[in-house]
Amino acid sequence: MRRALVPVLAALLALAPLVPMAGMKQYVLHVMIQILIWSFIGGAWSLMGRFGLVSLGHGAFLGLGAYATVLLWNFWAWSPWLGGAVAVVLTAILAAVVAYPCSRFQVVGHYFGLVTLAVGEVIRLLIIAERDWTGGSLGVSLKPVGSDSLWALQFADKRVFYYGALALWLAGLWVWHRVDRSMARSAMEAIGEDETAAASVGIHVTRFKIAITVLSAALTAVGGVAYAQYIAYVNPDTLAGIGVSLRIVFAVVLGGMYSLLGPAVGAALTIALSEWLRIAFGLKLIGMAETIYGFLLVVFIIFLPAGIVGSAGGLLRGGPRYGPPHPPELVAPRRSRGAPR
Amino acid sequence: MIDPIFLAEAAVNGILLGGVLALLALGLNLIFGVIDIVWIAYVDLVMLCMYLVYFLVQVYGWPVWAGGLAAVALGAALGIAVHLLIISPILGSAPINQLLATGGLLFFLQSFATFLWTTDHRSVRLSLPSYDLGGIFLPLTRVIPFAISILALVALYLFLTRTFVGTAIRAVSQDREAMGLMGANPHRIYLVTSAVGGLMAGLAGALLIFLYSVHPFFGGQLGPLTFMICVLGGLGNMVGAFVASFIMSEIISIAGVLWSTEMGYVIAFVVFIVMIFVRPGGILARRG
Numbered sequence: 001m002r003r004a005l006v007p008v009l010a011a012l013l014a015l016a017p018l019v020p021m022a023g024m025k026q027y028v029l030h031v032m033i034q035i036l037i038w039s040f041i042g043g044a045w046s047l048m049g050r051f052g053l054v055s056l057g058h059g060a061f062l063g064l065g066a067y068a069t070v071l072l073w074n075f076w077a078w079s080p081w082l083g084g085a086v087a088v089v090l091t092a093i094l095a096a097v098v099a100y101p102c103s104r105f106q107v108v109g110h111y112f113g114l115v116t117l118a119v120g121e122v123i124r125l126l127i128i129a130e131r132d133w134t135g136g137s138l139g140v141s142l143k144p145v146g147s148d149s150l151w152a153l154q155f156a157d158k159r160v161f162y163y164g165a166l167a168l169w170l171a172g173l174w175v176w177h178r179v180d181r182s183m184a185r186s187a188m189e190a191i192g193e194d195e196t197a198a199a200s201v202g203i204h205v206t207r208f209k210i211a212i213t214v215l216s217a218a219l220t221a222v223g224g225v226a227y228a229q230y231i232a233y234v235n236p237d238t239l240a241g242i243g244v245s246l247r248i249v250f251a252v253v254l255g256g257m258y259s260l261l262g263p264a265v266g267a268a269l270t271i272a273l274s275e276w277l278r279i280a281f282g283l284k285l286i287g288m289a290e291t292i293y294g295f296l297l298v299v300f301i302i303f304l305p306a307g308i309v310g311s312a313g314g315l316l317r318g319g320p321r322y323g324p325p326h327p328p329e330l331v332a333p334r335r336s337r338g339a340p341r
Numbered sequence: 342m343i344d345p346i347f348l349a350e351a352a353v354n355g356i357l358l359g360g361v362l363a364l365l366a367l368g369l370n371l372i373f374g375v376i377d378i379v380w381i382a383y384v385d386l387v388m389l390c391m392y393l394v395y396f397l398v399q400v401y402g403w404p405v406w407a408g409g410l411a412a413v414a415l416g417a418a419l420g421i422a423v424h425l426l427i428i429s430p431i432l433g434s435a436p437i438n439q440l441l442a443t444g445g446l447l448f449f450l451q452s453f454a455t456f457l458w459t460t461d462h463r464s465v466r467l468s469l470p471s472y473d474l475g476g477i478f479l480p481l482t483r484v485i486p487f488a489i490s491i492l493a494l495v496a497l498y499l500f501l502t503r504t505f506v507g508t509a510i511r512a513v514s515q516d517r518e519a520m521g522l523m524g525a526n527p528h529r530i531y532l533v534t535s536a537v538g539g540l541m542a543g544l545a546g547a548l549l550i551f552l553y554s555v556h557p558f559f560g561g562q563l564g565p566l567t568f569m570i571c572v573l574g575g576l577g578n579m580v581g582a583f584v585a586s587f588i589m590s591e592i593i594s595i596a597g598v599l600w601s602t603e604m605g606y607v608i609a610f611v612v613f614i615v616m617i618f619v620r621p622g623g624i625l626a627r628r629g
Contacts, residue, residue, distance in 0.1 A: 054437050101618040109436065110379060114572050115617055118610045121565045125610070129603035242565065246381075246444045253441055287456030287557075294449030298427060301442045305434045 006173060006260070013166055017159045029158045031275055035268045036165035037227050040172040042252040042263030044219035047179060048212050049249070050257050052108070052192035055213075056245050057098075057116030058220050060123040061091045063240030065221025066228035067127060067134060073152070074143045075133075080153040084225040088218050094119075095217030096210055103209035106195060117242060124241035139235030142228065153229045161230050168226055169264070172219065176260060179215075188212060254300055256307030265309050270297075346476045347598055355594030356587065357483040360490035361548050363586035365563065366570040367497060367579055368541025374514040374577025375534040378428060378439045382447040383542060384567055385560035386419045388454065390546025392555055395463050405467070409547035413540055420539015424532055447560065454557035464554035486548035493544055494583065500537070501579070510534055514577050566593075566606070569613040575623020585624060589613075 013032075021028055045058050068087035072078040078086070098119055101107070107115055127134045134140060145152045148160075155161060179185060187208050190198040199205050228234050238244060247270070255266025273296065277289035304311050369383045380386075390412040397408040427442050469481040501507035513520045513530045521527055553559070570589050574581030589609050597605035616624065 049437075054440075056440075098614075105618050105621050107617060107621060110373075110576070111572060111617065111621065113379070113440065114568050115614055117565060118569055118613050122607055122610045122614075125603045125607045129601055129607065242381075242561065246441070246447070249437070250441060250444065253437060257437075285456060286459070287452045287454075290452030291449055291456055294445050294447070294452055297445035297448060298442050301438050301445060302427070302430050305431065305438050 010166070010170055017162055026158060029162050031271065033158065033161050033165045033230060035271050036169045037223055037230065038251060038267040038271060039264035040169045041220055041223035042248055042255070042267050043172040043176050044216050044223060045248050046252045046257050046263050047176065047219070048216040049252060051188040051212065053209065053213065054113050054249070055116040056113045056242070056249065057118070057120030058248050059240045059242070059245035060120040061095065061217040061220040062224040062244060063123050063127060063236065064091045064094060065224030066234045066239050069225045070140060070142050070228050070234050071133060074140065079151050080225060080229055084222070087225060088221045091221035092214045092218045095214045099210040099213035100206070103206040117245070120241055120245050124236045127236040127240060137236055139233055142232040144232070154232070165226065165230070168222070173260060175219065184208060184212065250297055253307055254304070256309030259309040262307055262309040266307065269308070348595060350477045351594045351598040352591060353477055353479065354483070355591035357487045358594060359587035359590035360487035361545060361552065362566070362570065362590050363583050364490045364493060364541055364545045364548070365567045366574065366582045366586050367494060368538045368545065369567055370571045370574065370577065370579065370582045371534055371541070372538040373571055375510055376428065376531050379443070379568065380423070381440060381443045381564070382450055382560065384564040385447050385450040386416065386423070386539060386542045387546040387549065388555060388557070388559040389419065389450065390416050390543045391550040391559065392454065392458060394547050394550045395465055395555060399465050412547040413543040416543015416546065417536045417540040420535040420537070420542065421532065423539070424535035428535070429528070451557050451560065458557065460556055462554040462556045465550050467551060482551050486551060489548060493541070497541070498579070506533055566609065569610065573613055573616055573624060575625060578623050578625060581623045581625040
């Protein structure tokens with residue numbers, strides 16, 4: 001039954017645009033497109049997050065991917081297909097440059113989180129500082145072509161984006177599944193538990209860590225490109241820096257970091273929640289919606305530490321199939337410090 | 342070419358800013374070192390204390406010292422509240438959950454401040470004289486916060502080294518299991534640590550309101566920098582954090598004059614990233 005879950009879900013989602021929703025249709029599609037894109041990004045984050053590599057700087061990869069594509073299109077009219085490819089390569093290089101010394105010098109735990117957080121802030125501040133190119137903190141809009149164009153990846157009809165985002169999300173699940181079934185998973189779990197022990201049985205710690213970081217970052221950049229093409233506007237505060245990085249981690253941890261559909265459940269919940277609060281409060285009581293959102297996040301984290309899928313999965317199936325090898329607190333040692341002093 | 346006198350003034354400003362940054366960094370570092378949790382929302386507590394001083398002094402006409410004391414009290418109360426309401430229920434959870442719980446607090450505080458006080462920038466301006474030291478402009482509004490910071494840091498040092506509770510706090514940061522075996526109650530120590538950490542945040546807020554204007558997203562301005570300073574100095578290493586505060590504030594101040602404010606921060610963060618690879622244990626750690 002579980003094997004059929006993803007195909008059934010995908011089929012149901014594929015039918016969604018055909019359901020008559022009267023005037024609500026455009027809006028529902030808009031929310032669902034966002035959920036699919038952020039699920040994909042969350043899935044990319046969880047590729048490394050589930051192995052104890054908790055990155056707080058995925059905003060850097062997201063922002064680099066989105067900005068590179070948009071700027072290449074606006075200034076040199078490079079198609080997003082080409083610009084996106086360049087952006088993904090740039091992001092992969094950035095990830096490798098960060099991951100190499102982190103793996104080499106055993107920067108783990110809190111230290112890894114703070115280094116990646118610094119990377120995210122560097123990208124955000126660079127975007128703001130280079131305001132002649134990037135529009136600074138005001139952001140920049142994608143130059144419109146005026147008609148539907150596959151070359152420019154711009155469409156007036158939301159359904160095109162919807163099916164694109166659905167395909168992207170399914171591709172992300174496929175990558176997650178492949179990693180889950182591979183040797184790399186066992187190797188990464190061993191590394192996450194004890195690097196020295198893993199190295200002693202012949203696992204190339206540095207190589208595996210860099211590979212999973214680059215994969216995660218590259219997919220995040222793809223998500224950034226998709227988001228930028230859909231919204232047609234990029235802004236350093238929504239696509240880079242701590243805010244968005246934390247939102248990604250929140251969605252994943254809330255849904256369940258160790259399961260295939262966890263990031264999707266988390267993204268759906270957080271986006272639906274913030275959209276609902278936004279509508280409920282509208283233009284009155286500015287800030288109230290986000291206040292409740294923040295409050296609920298704290299409550300969820302305290303009362304559902306294993307995430308929704310993690311907590312519910314244990315009850316439904318009598319034990320998770322995609323589970324952490326050990327309880328979470330053993331995966332990332334509490335007192336993980338840098339290299340031995 | 343930039344006049345060397347501007348660079349000298351930037352260097353002096355860097356030192357003056359470094360004092361207040363050290364206050365923030367040492368407060369966070371204390372919590373970091375003892376409870377082993379990163380309070381992502383630490384600088385947002387500072388933001389609340391800044392608002393308190395603003396309202397008491399600017400709106401209700403309290404004297405400056407009374408507003409400052411109220412902010413210190415609020416800071417300590419917030420530290421205790423955060424520990425009791427958020428941290429202590431999840432002390433046994435995975436580190437990422439602990440981090441995210443305070444991350445949620447960050448969203449909560451920022452939006453709640455927006456809701457209550459809108460996004461207007463507010464500041465308290467004092468008209469105090471400035472001194473002219475051979476062309477270097479030395480405003481008293483910056484010198485006094487610096488002096489108070491240094492005094493507070495000395496007091497913290499004496500508290501940690503000369504009192505029984507301070508010694509217990511340092512002992513827990515070295516080995517919490519052993520401390521439990523010695524009959525000390527770690528939870529009480531955590532509570533005291535959170536209160537002291539919050540108190541430092543309150544004092545920093547009371548000083549920062551005279552240097553910067555406050556707005557709901559103030560935490561995003563100094564927050565990341567404060568984490569970097571803690572790591573750069575070495576987690577739990579107080580002297581290291583103190584030195585690191587001045588290194589970072591000098592970089593920001595001087596690069597800010599040479600290029601732009603944003604580039605100052607970019608260079609400071611890049612220095613941080615490089616340093617963590619060169620000296621993962623902190624700048625003052627002995628290589629072993």
